[in-house]
Amino acid sequence: MVELQILSKILTTGNYSILEDNYITSEYFEGTEFENEFQFVREHYEKYGNVPDKATFLRQFPEIEFVEVTESDRYLVDTIREEFLFRKYAPVLQQAAKLAKKDANAGVEYMLSAMKDLQPNYSLTGIDLIADATQRLEHYKERVEHQDDWYFSSGFPELDNVIHGIQRGEELMIIYARTNQGKSWVLEKMITHIWKQGFNVGYVSPEMGADSIGYRFDTLYKGFSNKDLMWGNKDLALDEYEKYIEELKQQKSKFIVATPLDFGNKITVSKLRNFVKQYKLEALAIDGITYLTDERGRRNDNKTTSLTNISEDLMTLSVELGIPILVVVQANRGGVVDGESDKNPGLETIRDSDGISHNASKVISLRQKDDSLMMCVEKQRNGKVNIRVKYLWNINIGEFIPVSNDETETKEEKAERRERKKAKGKDVF
Amino acid sequence: MEKSKNTDCWYANSCDEDCDKCVVYPQMKWQFDNSGLPKSKYMPIKLQPQPNDKRAFDKLAAIRKDIDEFVEQGKNLYICGKIPGNGKTSWAIKMLQTYFHYVAEGNMFEVKGMFVSVPDLLLKMKDFSNPLNNEYKENLKSCDLLILDDIAVTNISQYDYLQLFTLVDGRMLAGKSIIFTSNVTEIKQLEEIIGERLASRVFGNSIIVEIKGGDMRG
Numbered sequence: 001m002v003e004l005q006i007l008s009k010i011l012t013t014g015n016y017s018i019l020e021d022n023y024i025t026s027e028y029f030e031g032t033e034f035e036n037e038f039q040f041v042r043e044h045y046e047k048y049g050n051v052p053d054k055a056t057f058l059r060q061f062p063e064i065e066f067v068e069v070t071e072s073d074r075y076l077v078d079t080i081r082e083e084f085l086f087r088k089y090a091p092v093l094q095q096a097a098k099l100a101k102k103d104a105n106a107g108v109e110y111m112l113s114a115m116k117d118l119q120p121n122y123s124l125t126g127i128d129l130i131a132d133a134t135q136r137l138e139h140y141k142e143r144v145e146h147q148d149d150w151y152f153s154s155g156f157p158e159l160d161n162v163i164h165g166i167q168r169g170e171e172l173m174i175i176y177a178r179t180n181q182g183k184s185w186v187l188e189k190m191i192t193h194i195w196k197q198g199f200n201v202g203y204v205s206p207e208m209g210a211d212s213i214g215y216r217f218d219t220l221y222k223g224f225s226n227k228d229l230m231w232g233n234k235d236l237a238l239d240e241y242e243k244y245i246e247e248l249k250q251q252k253s254k255f256i257v258a259t260p261l262d263f264g265n266k267i268t269v270s271k272l273r274n275f276v277k278q279y280k281l282e283a284l285a286i287d288g289i290t291y292l293t294d295e296r297g298r299r300n301d302n303k304t305t306s307l308t309n310i311s312e313d314l315m316t317l318s319v320e321l322g323i324p325i326l327v328v329v330q331a332n333r334g335g336v337v338d339g340e341s342d343k344n345p346g347l348e349t350i351r352d353s354d355g356i357s358h359n360a361s362k363v364i365s366l367r368q369k370d371d372s373l374m375m376c377v378e379k380q381r382n383g384k385v386n387i388r389v390k391y392l393w394n395i396n397i398g399e400f401i402p403v404s405n406d407e408t409e410t411k412e413e414k415a416e417r418r419e420r421k422k423a424k425g426k427d428v429f
Numbered sequence: 430m431e432k433s434k435n436t437d438c439w440y441a442n443s444c445d446e447d448c449d450k451c452v453v454y455p456q457m458k459w460q461f462d463n464s465g466l467p468k469s470k471y472m473p474i475k476l477q478p479q480p481n482d483k484r485a486f487d488k489l490a491a492i493r494k495d496i497d498e499f500v501e502q503g504k505n506l507y508i509c510g511k512i513p514g515n516g517k518t519s520w521a522i523k524m525l526q527t528y529f530h531y532v533a534e535g536n537m538f539e540v541k542g543m544f545v546s547v548p549d550l551l552l553k554m555k556d557f558s559n560p561l562n563n564e565y566k567e568n569l570k571s572c573d574l575l576i577l578d579d580i581a582v583t584n585i586s587q588y589d590y591l592q593l594f595t596l597v598d599g600r601m602l603a604g605k606s607i608i609f610t611s612n613v614t615e616i617k618q619l620e621e622i623i624g625e626r627l628a629s630r631v632f633g634n635s636i637i638v639e640i641k642g643g644d645m646r647g
Binding site for chain 1: 439440442443444450452455456459462472473494497526527530531534535537538
């Protein structure tokens, strides 16, 4: 079937380069249903320097039905190579087995001699930093001109000052903390803010239903009391809420919530890929990495290996789809025992896996205490780490008020603040 | 719309901001709530010196005015006086309150100062059925300013000595300030109660201010 896809693509686009650039020769079509068709196209190309048009081709092969091809060249090339390898490999295996029945040594010897022609052949792509330097320059110019096309604001401007926002691709951001520290709230605040910027977002919620996520959204977006919404209090101004819901429905960007049920109780990276593609999502939030299933997993793999694989696959997905993926991770109990009021849990306390922080592009730890929230940038590729930002947090109305941060203050600012304080409150202190 | 007013705030009389939008009060309160000070001691009180304490009060007032620099330089203060209730603890608390006034903003999540009654602390350190949590012990070591109230109220055991010595010595080595209060005014007497080495640390590394006036509580 892939042979037909390739033929259709070549004849539709008139471009032969997919075969030339990837060294796909007539050998790849030998013994397949489309051997003659390919031979005709190749000979025409070699003789006239162009791919035959569809009319010329159909005169020769009136029975053929073209198919629509949306797959990438890379997929088509990898698939035809894999199928070609299989066609070569299967007879070798059969012959080796036949020989081995009589003499195992002869079977293995035959196998070894045939193996040299059976090398796997993947297509490898790369960027030549030298020859393709212009591309880099263009990207830089685009970044300068259109910052918003490259980064989302996280909804926490003070955090953005440190991490320069959330990159729109190649971004696996990990948010981690111990239990009950506000991880899910921060995740939803960030994804809501991306939605507010006019983008389609997805939220995978393994623990909470769509209504709970929805009420939090209402709180974060418009400040409706979360307690009133969740508890069904009559204190909420119903007219106002109804009006808001009507207005909300006019919004074009989507905020899609999916629970494990939507994934058939098994959330995998492949299913997340489909989820993103189906709804054309431009950012994805996952409220708990441990709810994902490792597709590469082998029977004896431990949790650490699985989570390392999953985080690696999520990063690959982010690169492939060009969207940021924000994931919540739990810190282990070690962080609790050694807890200090002014310290966030360290990277080493990420539960079950070092691989998660290794694969992440950004890691933010959280600590909440007495209506206040501290975020610490534990990892980022292009900036300082161990920078903390602090907020007063009114959880009920979803408000985060930044409090000044002496770590990012200059000496002069600090001195000025000190003098201001000394002048103030003289009647009391 | 009328501005909301928080009458519990330290700045209630000098600030016109809307308290609903205030970020200073929560930060100040956070420091006080995590300091170990009883709630009744959150608000500073005025202290009037008796005639023979004028100089001591002036000296303490000067330290208090620049308490942030005093702490930054890792200095220590020993406020002593034989007569109970003559303002030693009140002065130590005033120092802590003023320090919070200077540094609370921007430092939430970092316990900047603590108040500890030494007899109470030593008792808690021996209560193995209800041990002090790690966070509290860590803060005792690492906060910028620690008030050790009534350091030599009674003779101490070997175990108490070890606990107290480790705390005091560790903080001094790390350049962290301590303000001691005590009824003991002579080093000899202090040595008898808390031991020679600890007394030497306390006396030798502190500015000593003696309050001589009578009981102000009555």
